[in-house]
Amino acid sequence: MNDKKEITNMGNNDLARFKARKQELIEVIQRLRKVAADLGDTAAVTAMDALAAKVDRDVFKVVFLGQFRRGKSTVINSELGREVLPAFAVPTTEIPIEVRYGEEPYAVLHPRDGGAQVRIPVEQLAAHVVIDNEQPERKSRFERCEVYYPLPLCENGVELVDTAGTDDDEERERVTFEYLTQADACVYVLDCTQPMGINERDFLVDRLLPLGQEDMFFVYNRINLVPEEERDRVIEVATARVTRISADGRPLRVKPERIFFLDAKGALDGCTAADPQAVAVSGLPEFDRALRTFLAQERGRAKLLGPARELRYKVQDARRMVADRQAMYHQSLEELEANYEAAQPQLELLEQQRRTIAGSLAMQITAIEQDVEAAARSLFATLAEECPQFTLQAELEHKLGANPLTHKQQVEAVVEELAEVVDQWIKDRAFTWTQDTLAPLLEESTAKLHEGVSTDLEHFLDTAHKVMDTVSGNRKLSMDDGAGPPLERVLAGLGGTVLLDPGLGAIGARFGAGEMVRAVFPQLAVLVIGLMVGLGPLGIMAALTATALLLFPGRLERMTNKVREKVGEEIADGIRSQAPDTAREIACGVGERLRALADAVDTGLEARAASVRQQIEAALHDKRVGQKTIDEQQKLMLRLAQTLNEIEAARSGLEDAVRG
Ligand SMILES: Nc1nc2c(ncn2[C@@H]2O[C@H](COP(=O)(O)OP(=O)(O)OP(=O)(O)O)[C@@H](O)[C@H]2O)c(=O)[nH]1
């Protein structure tokens, strides 16, 4: 009875319910699209199409990560029930592999150079996604791979991402890290036979937790390798290592029920040998179920709630339009034409307000960029200043004159070790800086930006209403606008698709600046650390060694400190010379993300202004055609008003159900 299917089905019910609600939401969007089409509101039609596509496309990304050879690929294979992903006893997975649903198994490789994708049978994966351990530095010509497989879990909109092991190669680690910024769930794969070592702990505390990846799953693999009589003890120790971790003095809120002990190999063998008992005792079904339940309940709620709320504004817009149209039909053609004429100055004002908003946003973003650039420069100045002292005091294993190497080899060894230590130091400092300086700076400046633009947007929306009031006969519509934040109202009009960084606009609009910064923060941390890698001394290694050799041909023992000092100064010079460009790049990275938001706002305002004109012109057109059309249109408006009530009832019911 404890069979995999039965247990996982419980989690599947949640996923199935999520899928049903998602379908319901899409239907509501489509009904609203039909109303928008009947009103001739083309912007809303496009927005609704975009929103429906977005809701439909949205998947749950489950990212598996951990040090190399922990069994990440094997855990995913055990889900697939077949050894699809290459898994060997050496560092194996080279590029991220995204497992998605497909009727037939096949894989698609994406070349780094943006060239044509290559479709291959899954049997050939090993030839393309596996690290060449003879030449581990050689990079695959592909940057990622998609595997399609008839896995029921994925049919429910779940995507399993296998990543390259951490702690083996810097570049691969960076790619894995980047993937985490889009993860809905993150599975940290560990090994029972060596429960969470120092590197694994550091990676968790220094890298994952600051990314906001607190909602993690822990999989301790290879439980089968622990002798039966020692399992309880190992489980206790392994659990303690995870739950007692604290980041910045805060204990990690890992619930013990998020820690799983697995025999992934046993589960996989059980699947291939059609032995349900082996699967049942492997620990896989319990992990599987917990993951599904989490995805469907916690993440699923967030995924549906956003669009359901955005839709509310679109329903309000449509209701207002129906009422405006009815009011316009009640006037004579002459009255309507005269009113339209009278509204021209307001329409011009609307355009002017749009330009003012765009200009003010652009100015504020430039100011934020300058602040970020200045802060980055000051970080580099501090680093350059502290660097010589750091190299002088850094703990090194190599000591000059202590071992029987040639003069040149000894200097090289010391310089190389120093370079590595400094590199790590720079990266750590960069990371702390993103948290302690960059994040608060962005939080404060985006809060100001948000506040400023909200007032301007309020005025714009007000002018848009006034235009309609003037044209429809100065009849003040007493319609509740829901008083949502104006930024949310404007962005909702776009169906949530125009943003480069969709999370940014939606979150910023909904929860304010702090949330917005937190939403972009992971990408910024990745960006900053990526740039810092270039700043480090590894790139100037050859020059460092040469200088050290040239300067110190004398007795070695006395030279240690001088070598350290010289290396420290050289690196400090290197940092100083690269600082302006790197600081600029960091600032541009921040600016680029904020500009995406500003562009979206502008598109939203443009659409709103266009729709106002479109409504008036549609009414004028109908009036000119004749009374018969007006009669038909009035009937249509009555029907639309009724339909909108039904849509709103369905929408708010859905919102309540999702909220739970
Ligand atoms: N006994 C035992 N062996 C396992 C288990 N899980 C994985 N292995 C073996 O461990 C080796 C490494 O497994 P992989 O799945 O390739 O590990 P990985 O974490 O994907 O490694 P990288 O791709 O290098 O990061 C393979 O030979 C697996 O067959 C397990 O639960 N028990």
Ligand SMILES: [Mg+2]
């Ligand atoms: Mg692997």
